[in-house]
Amino acid sequence: MSTYAILTEAHDLKYLGINQIHTLPSDKDVWEFVPTKVDKIIRVNGIVLDKNSTEIKGIGKGFIYYKGTFTERAAIIISSDRNVYDEVDKSKSAVIRDYSSRMSFSKIGAKISLSTPTIPDFGIAALFKKSDQKYWRFNCPHCGCCQHMEWEKNVDFDFKKYICRKCHLELTPETIRSGRWEAKYPGRNISGYWIPQMIATYRTAKDLIKELEDAEDEQYFYNFILGLEYLNPESQISAGLILKNLIAEKNDEKDCVIGVDVQLRELYVIVGNEKGIFGIAKLEDGPGKDKWDRLAELVEVYEGRYVVIDAHYDTNSVLKFAKRFPYKVYMNWYKEDPKKIAIIRFGDEGKFTDKPKEFEEEIKVLTDRNRIIDALIDDLRKGKKIKFNFQRGDMRIDELISHVKKIYSRTVTDKVGEEHREWASLGQDDFFHALIYFKIALEKKLRYEE
Ligand SMILES: [Zn+2]
Structure with missing residues (x-):
């Protein structure tokens, strides 16, 4: 299929003079692919180029760019008539989206995606599902x-x-x-x-x-x-990890902490304390009260000591809410510690910058996404820290489990070609993230008490 793409690109460069971008997962792939495949096909077909380097083949005003998707350098600012995404499943999807926007002004605007599939509903498998099949x-x-x-x-x-x-x-x-x-x-x-x-x-x-x-x-x-x-079923988090942590005792509902995942229409909320989680709820806008008012009620009713909210999705609303409950509400961002030491970094504990702290900086929490998920699974496996005051078969537990099962581990290749394991998602996983924010809030409370 790559050969088909190369032939099509070379033909249309020569005869139609159109602009094309061909992406491969990494720059390293470009440096292997172009000399061994592209250059040979262009040579044996007797195509004469005005411009000829590993990254660019050009005739007149037309060109083909060969680009890796895992690269520090910014995506090229050029308009393209056709993009070929080779090995989609191994490529960085954000960069592919960026290159797709390069075709907005083209009358052709064709996209060709090629890949070996990997997991369901991802990359080429998701595209094939949407296609005429x-x-x-x-x-x-x-x-x-x-x-x-x-x-x-x-x-x-x-x-x-x-x-x-x-x-x-x-x-x-x-x-x-x-x-x-x-x-x-x-x-x-x-x-x-x-x-x-x-x-x-x-x-x-x-x-x-x-x-x-x-x-x-x-x-x-x-x-x-x-x-x-x-x-592979082994790459998923099993329902058993939640079920083995169900406990029969009733929770005293004291000294609560709350984790909240934010979506367009709903807030996904997990409420509990060191003894267990007793609240799993979805808050929606209702008559006279929006979802944030309803969350405020929850914080007041349970005297929530620490509330950790996902800050990625709707930062302004979360900040507004945080100002209603100063130093109770923390805003979480998934971001790795550059020194790879801490899993969770709280803005009011360490310094992110040398500038004097503003409110927004103090309530900021930076969490390493992959490592916090590992830590949560470790807690569940060892049966410590995270318990659920729920009975088997409770609809709320079943919904949490269905969100947990969307998370799976996969191996990805980074920009220098090294393989890493990471946690990815197959779909709706909001309660799983609310559970992570709950864990962060609980962690904050334990640190404060120390
Ligand atoms: Zn037959």
């Missing part, structure tokens, strides 16, 4: 059934061959090659293709079964051989 479909010569290849349905694992999903007779490479692309949702404005190795007929069922046997893990086989998203 083209599958390579063919008819069985024995029973006429129209179908596309699926691992569970079209493989005879005993005789190691491809079979019709309906009549179970053998499918030959000729039958598979006789197919055509058919969209599951014709008319959608993203054109998507699913290309598993099962339709590359130079690879036999026997080859792929061997790949599965030799694969280090199922993730590899699903992603690279079948072209399917895959989520």
Whole structure:
């Protein structure tokens, strides 16, 4: 698919003179990809360039830029007619968004995304889901059934061959090659293709079964051989971690702390103390009272000593709320300690700057996102610090669990090409973050008491 992209780009540079940006995950990838693939294809096709470096190929006013997405340097300020995002799942999505905005003034404005999928609802898998979803479909010569290849349905694992999903007779490479692309949702404005190795007929069922046997893990086989998203259950936080910390005792509801995640319409709130969490609530705007008024009521009713609120989403509203409860409400930002020492840094404890402290600086909390999640999981695993005064089957606990299960760990490559583990999200996870803010608030209270 990369070769297809290079040929298309080179052709349209020469004959249409359009501007194009081709991204790869890192600068290192650009330095490998361009000399070994792009330069060769341009050379053997006899295309003469006016400008020729690793990063830029140009003819007249047209150009192709090759760019990494993990780079300190700012994205280039140029307008583009077509962008190709290669290895989307390994690329930095914020930078891809930035490059997409470079096409606002183009009459063409085409985007091509290519990738091996990784996990569900992420990167190329999310795009394919939104697309018209083209599958390579063919008819069985024995029973006429129209179908596309699926691992569970079209493989005879005993005789190691491809079979019709309906009549179970053998499918030959000729039958598979006789197919055509058919969209599951014709008319959608993203054109998507699913290309598993099962339709590359130079690879036999026997080859792929061997790949599965030799694969280090199922993730590899699903992603690279079948072209399917895959989520390893071990990379998720299990429901058991919450359930094992449920306790029957009733909470005295004294000396409470509160964690709050902020969304457009709701506030996700967790209330509790050292003995346990007894409140899990979603606050919405209501008649005469908005969600912030309702949070203020909660803070007053439970005499919340420390309240930690997510500051990313709606900083101004949070600051306004913090002024209603001076030095009770702290504003949390996810930000790593550059010295990698502290997981949580409180503005009223240490110095972020040499300037005299203003209110806003004093109530600021900076938390290392990955490490606080690790610490929370550690607490839950060891059964310390975080308890829940809830019974099994309570709807609020079930909702918290459904948010917790959206969090999973994955390995990402940074700008210098090093691999790191990080926590990412598959969707609605607001109560999980409220739980983290609760932990930060509890931490603050324990420090104060010391
Ligand atoms: Zn058949």
